[in-house]
Amino acid sequence: MNIDERCIEPAITARTRAIVVVHYGGVACQMDAVMDLASAHGLAVIEDAAHAVGGRWMERPLGTIGDMAAFSFHETKNLTSGGEGGMIWVRDPELFARAQVIREKGTNRSAFRAGKVSKYEWMDIGSSYLMAEVNAAYLWPQLAEIDQITLKRRSICDAYRAAFADLIDSGRIAVQEMPAGTYAPGHIFYLKLRDESDRDAFIAAARDRGVLAVSHYVPLHTVPAGRQFGQFVGQDVVTTRDSSRLVRLPVFYNMSTEQYGLVIDAVSAFFAASP
Numbered sequence: 593m594n595i596d597e598r599c600i601e602p603a604i605t606a607r608t609r610a611i612v613v614v615h616y617g618g619v620a621c622q623m624d625a626v627m628d629l630a631s632a633h634g635l636a637v638i639e640d641a642a643h644a645v646g647g648r649w650m651e652r653p654l655g656t657i658g659d660m661a662a663f664s665f666h667e668t669k670n671l672t673s674g675g676e677g678g679m680i681w682v683r684d685p686e687l688f689a690r691a692q693v694i695r696e697k698g699t700n701r702s703a704f705r706a707g708k709v710s711k712y713e714w715m716d717i718g719s720s721y722l723m724a725e726v727n728a729a730y731l732w733p734q735l736a737e738i739d740q741i742t743l744k745r746r747s748i749c750d751a752y753r754a755a756f757a758d759l760i761d762s763g764r765i766a767v768q769e770m771p772a773g774t775y776a777p778g779h780i781f782y783l784k785l786r787d788e789s790d791r792d793a794f795i796a797a798a799r800d801r802g803v804l805a806v807s808h809y810v811p812l813h814t815v816p817a818g819r820q821f822g823q824f825v826g827q828d829v830v831t832t833r834d835s836s837r838l839v840r841l842p843v844f845y846n847m848s849t850e851q852y853g854l855v856i857d858a859v860s861a862f863f864a865a866s867p
Contacts, residue, residue, distance in 0.1 A: 659684065
């Protein structure tokens, strides 16, 4: 469900400046191959690590391998600031300094507060990207417990995987794959059903049993902004097909055994009625 590193090079043009990789569901892209390709072409690598807090590639934390990364603390993520929120990681000190300016409405207020300048001035483009202190306070203790949160979420995903082993082995469904070298933080557990009709029937049946199952995401090249500003390089063999048949099951830190048992029962009941 990640970018196919073999398809990156044909998409590179004279205008290309960076490769953006998305660690979907917290499962790492093939970062060694991506970094080698970026080095060969003089490109930056930006990691979309919104799903990947606590994830690793070859024991390296996701979001610290490329040149910069974006993390999300949205209410749906493993660690949350209680609504909206996020973090960027920047390797280059000059880019880090500029990021501080952009974050502070285009001013050098961060340098002023650190005593590095006598007054703050408007230096660059920017906006107010500051997290409210109450949101930071909500997030802070979760950062201290990231290992515990990650292990709990992974245990729920493991329970799902074990419960659905027969369905997986028979090919009735597919689930998240874990390539060698990856360590996923249990952000998502999804099923891939036969097709869109099968998926929609499952979502409706799960809802009738009180289970919220959702489908994410719509492929970027099919949405209005994607059609206007982007393009699909190569053949769309996997992307649209898998998007139309993918459904995500509930996973959250304080999910009880009884709660994910209800999800397992809903899945089992649907497939028992729809072999």
